[in-house]
Amino acid sequence: MKIIVCIKQVPDPEHAKMDEKSGTVVREGVELMVNPFDLYAVEEGLRLKEKMGGEVIAISMGPPQAETALREVIGMGVDRGILLTSRDFAGADTWATSYTLSKACEKIENYDLIICGKQAIDGDTAQVGPGVAAQLGIPQITFVRKIDEINEKNIKAERLVEGGYEVISSPMPLLITVVKEINEPRLPTLKGRLNAKKAEIAHWGPEEIEAEKDKIGINGSPTKVDEIFTPDLSKDGKIFNINQIDEAAEEIVKKQKEMGLI
Amino acid sequence: MGIKVIKDKCTGCGICFKVCQYGAIKIIDKPHTLENGKEMKRLAVIDLEKCVLCGECVKPCPTDAIEIKTQTHQFEGKENYKDVMVFAEQRRDELEGAAFELVGKGRELADKLGVNLYALLLGKDLKGKPEKLVAHGADKVIVISDDSLYNFLPEPYTNILMNIIKKYKPSIFLAPSTTQGRALLSRAAGKIYTGLTADCTGLDVDSKGNLLQTRPAFGGSIKARILTPNMRPQMATVRPKVFKPLEEDTSRKGEIIEEKISPELLKSTTKFEKWIEDKTSAISIEDADIIISGGRGLGCSENFKILFELAEVLGGAVGASRPTVDEGWIPYSHQVGQTGKTVGPKMYIAAGISGAIQHLEGMRGSDLIIAINKDPDAPIFKIADIGIVGDLFEVIPILKEKLRKVING
Numbered sequence: 241m242k243i244i245v246c247i248k249q250v251p252d253p254e255h256a257k258m259d260e261k262s263g264t265v266v267r268e269g270v271e272l273m274v275n276p277f278d279l280y281a282v283e284e285g286l287r288l289k290e291k292m293g294g295e296v297i298a299i300s301m302g303p304p305q306a307e308t309a310l311r312e313v314i315g316m317g318v319d320r321g322i323l324l325t326s327r328d329f330a331g332a333d334t335w336a337t338s339y340t341l342s343k344a345c346e347k348i349e350n351y352d353l354i355i356c357g358k359q360a361i362d363g364d365t366a367q368v369g370p371g372v373a374a375q376l377g378i379p380q381i382t383f384v385r386k387i388d389e390i391n392e393k394n395i396k397a398e399r400l401v402e403g404g405y406e407v408i409s410s411p412m413p414l415l416i417t418v419v420k421e422i423n424e425p426r427l428p429t430l431k432g433r434l435n436a437k438k439a440e441i442a443h444w445g446p447e448e449i450e451a452e453k454d455k456i457g458i459n460g461s462p463t464k465v466d467e468i469f470t471p472d473l474s475k476d477g478k479i480f481n482i483n484q485i486d487e488a489a490e491e492i493v494k495k496q497k498e499m500g501l502i
Numbered sequence: 503m504g505i506k507v508i509k510d511k512c513t514g515c516g517i518c519f520k521v522c523q524y525g526a527i528k529i530i531d532k533p534h535t536l537e538n539g540k541e542m543k544r545l546a547v548i549d550l551e552k553c554v555l556c557g558e559c560v561k562p563c564p565t566d567a568i569e570i571k572t573q574t575h576q577f578e579g580k581e582n583y584k585d586v587m588v589f590a591e592q593r594r595d596e597l598e599g600a601a602f603e604l605v606g607k608g609r610e611l612a613d614k615l616g617v618n619l620y621a622l623l624l625g626k627d628l629k630g631k632p633e634k635l636v637a638h639g640a641d642k643v644i645v646i647s648d649d650s651l652y653n654f655l656p657e658p659y660t661n662i663l664m665n666i667i668k669k670y671k672p673s674i675f676l677a678p679s680t681t682q683g684r685a686l687l688s689r690a691a692g693k694i695y696t697g698l699t700a701d702c703t704g705l706d707v708d709s710k711g712n713l714l715q716t717r718p719a720f721g722g723s724i725k726a727r728i729l730t731p732n733m734r735p736q737m738a739t740v741r742p743k744v745f746k747p748l749e750e751d752t753s754r755k756g757e758i759i760e761e762k763i764s765p766e767l768l769k770s771t772t773k774f775e776k777w778i779e780d781k782t783s784a785i786s787i788e789d790a791d792i793i794i795s796g797g798r799g800l801g802c803s804e805n806f807k808i809l810f811e812l813a814e815v816l817g818g819a820v821g822a823s824r825p826t827v828d829e830g831w832i833p834y835s836h837q838v839g840q841t842g843k844t845v846g847p848k849m850y851i852a853a854g855i856s857g858a859i860q861h862l863e864g865m866r867g868s869d870l871i872i873a874i875n876k877d878p879d880a881p882i883f884k885i886a887d888i889g890i891v892g893d894l895f896e897v898i899p900i901l902k903e904k905l906r907k908v909i910n911g
Binding site: 327421479 | 504522523524525526550551552553554555556557558560561570572573575593653655656657660680681682684685687688689690691692693695696697698699700701714718719720724725726727728729730731732733770771772773774775776777778779780786788789791792834840841848849859860869870871872873878883884885886887888889890891892893896897900901904905908909
């Protein structure tokens with residue numbers, strides 16, 4: 241089986257703190273990490289390879305420093321990493337990102353399965369996985385929580401949806417996106433880390449993947465960021481202490497009545 | 503195209519440096535003169551090797567010294583795309599609440615633009631449903647019924663959607679940001695080559711007919727306003743429970759259009775095998791009117807019991823913060839927050855939750871927020887309507903008894 245896993249390097253949210261005075265978000269140093277949901281995708285790819293043989297290839301679009309993310313998953317056991325990097329890719333929205341990743345998948349060719357995390361924690365769109373499937377014209381199963389059956393030709397998987405799950409079957413090749421429930425990602429081994437250090441990460445630009453120049457990066461993106469701002473979260477709530485529980489309870493009951501909950 | 507620092511505007515104040523999440527901005531010693539003649543010592547420079555053009559530095563700059571230029575695509579026949587259309591999501595032939603919320607919001611947008619509001623309804627047996635959509639604000643309901651549309655499958659749904667868009671040419675197309683809506687619109691926008699904005703929490707239109715789409719990013723720590731200036735339709739998924747539906751008005755008049763679909767379009771590579779309801783919690787947190795959530799302050803798995811007891815009294819569901827799920831105290835299906843579920847109940851009680859940005863983002867839409875925490879400085883109190891500073895193990899039993907008395911009369 242030839243498995244492609246798409247990963248993204250994202251800023252570590254633990255380093256984002258609300259500045260109490262100004263109400264803006266400030267970063268305490270810049271820390272980048274592999275999008276947590278993508279680690280489940282990598283783990284699932286590795287498990288399938290262990291079961292069925294084959295190869296797991298990780299691809300990522302990003303600036304040169306995103307190489308670190310690819311090395312991290314090579315440390316977990318991924319066979320090779322490809323970085324899609326070029327100034328022309330920068331500023332891509334989900335459409336242009338899907339396009340770029342799909343062109344890379346076409347170049348890799350003969351893949352059986354593409355696995356993505358359900359979404360990236362910086363944008364939270366969950367759009368790129370299905371976007372890649374659409375561009376490649378292959379089927380998709382999103383939000384997969386368990387693969388029930390898989391062989392060289394077919395897959396049957398459980399898709400987590402509101403209030404339960406759906407069992408979907410499909411022929412390969414296809415793209416799946418996975419949720420947290422699917423597995424527990426492994427940590428890099430010592431040997432893996434050594435491999436990761438030595439590994440050669442291929443760098444592909446628009447020419448290598450034969451991407452049309454006007455469909456990539458900020459220029460190829462149908463959506464434009466008009467403005468970014470910090471929302472004001474604060475409310476002027478009533479605060480009670482432990483000796484005022486009676487008053488607090490009365491206040492809660494009052495509000496509940498107002499809202500028709502009682 | 504690209505990003506640049508306008509040298510004669512940059513004061514070297516360093517705000518952009520602090521904002522950048524990618525370490526792509528440096529402040530260097532570089533004496534230069536501003537356009538107003540002032541001498542400055544320092545200048546911001548952008549490392550293009552690191553910059554991803556996210557745009558986050560543009561607005562915070564006090565002197566508008568950072569500029570991002572983009573080319574825009576031309577789209578033939580943009581002016582033919584006029585109306586507003588919403589996807590009326592159903593599951594197993596039951597209309598979702600989100601369908602009415604979108605019809606309500608779509609009504610407002612259509613009125614501002616002076617155009618028609620369409621609702622698109624796909625399913626098996628949809629008797630009575632189109633009328634309900636009209637009563638909630640739709641001008642026209644396009645109905646497509648087929649046995650195979652009972653369950654959502656991405657390919658046939660996408661094929662139909664693309665066909666309808668081709669025929670009716672809506673300028674705006676909205677769907678809920680549910681598992682169905684996200685899978686469907688991502689696929690359709692990918693094929694059509696148009697803009698899609700995920701999980702919007704604010705929507706408006708400007709005088710040019712642009713849809714102003716506001717959405718949280720980076721776990722809600724910032725918000726972005728997104729436009730699709732040239733491509734059509736402007737597609738967006740909309741967070742459920744943010745917009746309120748209109749009151750049902752059965753006297754409203756509307757047109758119901760039955761569209762016939764060629765069997766070709768109904769073909770699907772993926773096959774729907776079965777639907778399995780997950781009964782792990784009595785009321786699932788997305789549907790609950792009242793949620794009682796626990797955080798690290800609970801201390802251990804067993805202590806969730808006191809929340810379940812309170813939930814029973816109030817008729818609510820139990821939620822949880824990420825650390826408690828990571829510790830294995832409660833299953834993931836209970837997790838509220840950025841990497842869990844987004845909820846918008848009428849009442850949300852946060853017990854022993856300090857209020858990380860990632861958690862707040864998943865529950866801020868709640869109507870009434872009650873926070874119980876030992877630490878008076880916990881961020882959760884900032885967004886609470888009612889806060890009780892105290893040990894949750896003391897507060898909750900007292901609260902439970904008081905509320906039980908009121909509820910039982």
